[in-house]
Amino acid sequence: MSLAAHFDIQYTRILDDSGRALAPLPPFAKDAAALTELYRWMTLIRAFDAKAVALQRTGQLGTFASMLGQEAIQAGIGSAMTAEDVLLSSYREQGALLMRGVTMKDLFLYWGGDERGSHFSGARGDFPICVTIAAHATHAVGVAYAIKLRRQPRVAVCTLGDGATSKGDFYEGINAAGAWQLPLVFFVSNNQWAISTPRTTQTAAQTFAQKAIAGGIEGLQVDGNDVLAVRQAMDTALAKARGGGGPTLIEALTYRLSDHTTADDASRYRGADEVAAAWKLEPVARLRAFLTQGGAWDKAREDTLLHECNAQVQAAVEAYQNEPPPALTQMFDHLYAGVPAALQKQRAAVLAESA
Ligand SMILES: Cc1ncc(C[n+]2csc(CCOP(=O)(O)OP(=O)(O)O)c2C)c(N)n1
Ligand SMILES: [Mg+2]
Structure with missing residues (x-):
């Protein structure tokens, strides 16, 4: 017998759990202003998230899917993509949509059951949030195919969860993207849960990244709570796709700190110890620790930022509440x-x- 083929899955993290750099910083991370901007977005996304849950609990939104614990993924994706790229997201990457120009008011309308929320104010080329699990993997293939035919320097980015990778349309998307060498990045947020199905029963595969290999696509893993690692992986995959090098699948290891949505109670199927351990690895504190260690952050700046973020979210809440209802004929x-x-x-x- 001889070896017919051999594959590796690389794993990258740049910051350790306490926010210390493990590897040499990528060029973008040497710019303190760019990093504090990423931190500002992650903080704003968390403030938006907390307010959205509060609005749902007080009957002002129908439901909401929280991004708590997945802020580094939002910021890494949102900051790496250009305005011309196309994001096809699930309900869990609203932060990336915000960074691309969708407004908080749009998202409040959407979760309030008002279809006008999907008529994005910004990022008009992005697709509406896809709730149908993995359906947008094949839509992303169509978008990337059109980009390739038109020879445009754009990339389609399709964001999915760990559970979505068990679906047929995910594999169809992977296969077509590989066969046609499309400018497409599949980004799998492995947050360890698909509603109440844990990662351990979701698949026998050792990683989600390796699912790309069968389609002839590069697959890699990053620490999804390390915004520097997420951003670096996205930069590399986008540049490769833009340069005609074809698709990539990025698996980001993270943890869903919230309930699945406000319609769920995760305490019924997972232990408090597991959640408490995951809180110790959460991404916002990690980047804050890194910035603080480098002298780029302190309590006064934190207090000012929190105040600004809460004011920005509150203004969006008021804009949402003041929106006249849609005409019934709509x-x-x-x-x-x-x-x-x-x-x-x-x-x-x-x-x-x-x-
Ligand atoms: C086709 C389809 N089947 C089932 C559902 C119900 N559903 C909503 S979310 C979800 C779990 C998705 O888990 P994962 O892909 O890990 O994403 P996460 O919610 O963790 O971000 C399921 C089964 C759905 N929305 N669409
Ligand atoms: Mg999941």
């Missing part, structure tokens, strides 16, 4: 190019009732 207006006769009757009835 539900008829966007599905068909021309409203069919049967629906025209219903539309007229709704109009008459609401007059």
Whole structure:
């Protein structure tokens, strides 16, 4: 017998659990202002997240999927992509959408059940949030195929969870992206849980990154709570795709510190010890420790930032609450190019009732 093929999965982290640099810093990380900007975004995303949960608990949003513990992923993806790239995200990467120009008000509208929230104010080329698990893996293939045909210097980025990698459309996407060498980055946030299904029962595969190998795609792993590692991996994958080098799959190791959504109670299926251990590795404190050790951060700056972030979120809440409700007839207006006769009757009835 001889070896037919051999594969490796590389794992990268730049900051250790206490925020000390383990490896030489990549060029972007030598700019203190760029790093404090990443920290500002991570803090803002956490403030937005906490307010969204509070709004849901007080009946002002229908539901919400928290990003708590996954802020480094948002900032790494959001800061690496260019405006011309296309993000196809699940419900868990709202922070990356915010960094690309979607507004907090848009997201509040969306979670408030108002379809106008998907009509993004910014990042108009990005796709609406995909709740159908892994369906957007094949949409991303279509987007990347179009980019390749048009010879544009753009990249499609498809963000999914660990659970999504068990679905057929994920494998179809991986296969097509590899076969056609598309400018596409699959970003898998391995937050250890798919609602109540733990990573240990999700798959027998040793890593999620290795699922790329079968499609002829490079797969690698990063510490998803280390924003520097996430950003570096994204920079490399985007540059490779833009230069015609084809797709990459990045698996980011992280932990979902929140319930799955506000409709879930994770204490029913996982222990408090596990969650407490995960809190010790959370990404915002890690970057803060790194910045503080380097003299780029202190308590006064932290207090000012928190104040600014809370004010920014509060202004978005007010904009959301002051938004007049959509016209009742709107539900008829966007599905068909021309409203069919049967629906025209219903539309007229709704109009008459609401007059
Ligand atoms: C096709 C499909 N099947 C089932 C669901 C219900 N569902 C919503 S979230 C979820 C788990 C997804 O887990 P993962 O991919 O790990 O993402 P995470 O929520 O952890 O970010 C499931 C099964 C769905 N939305 N779509
Ligand atoms: Mg998950």
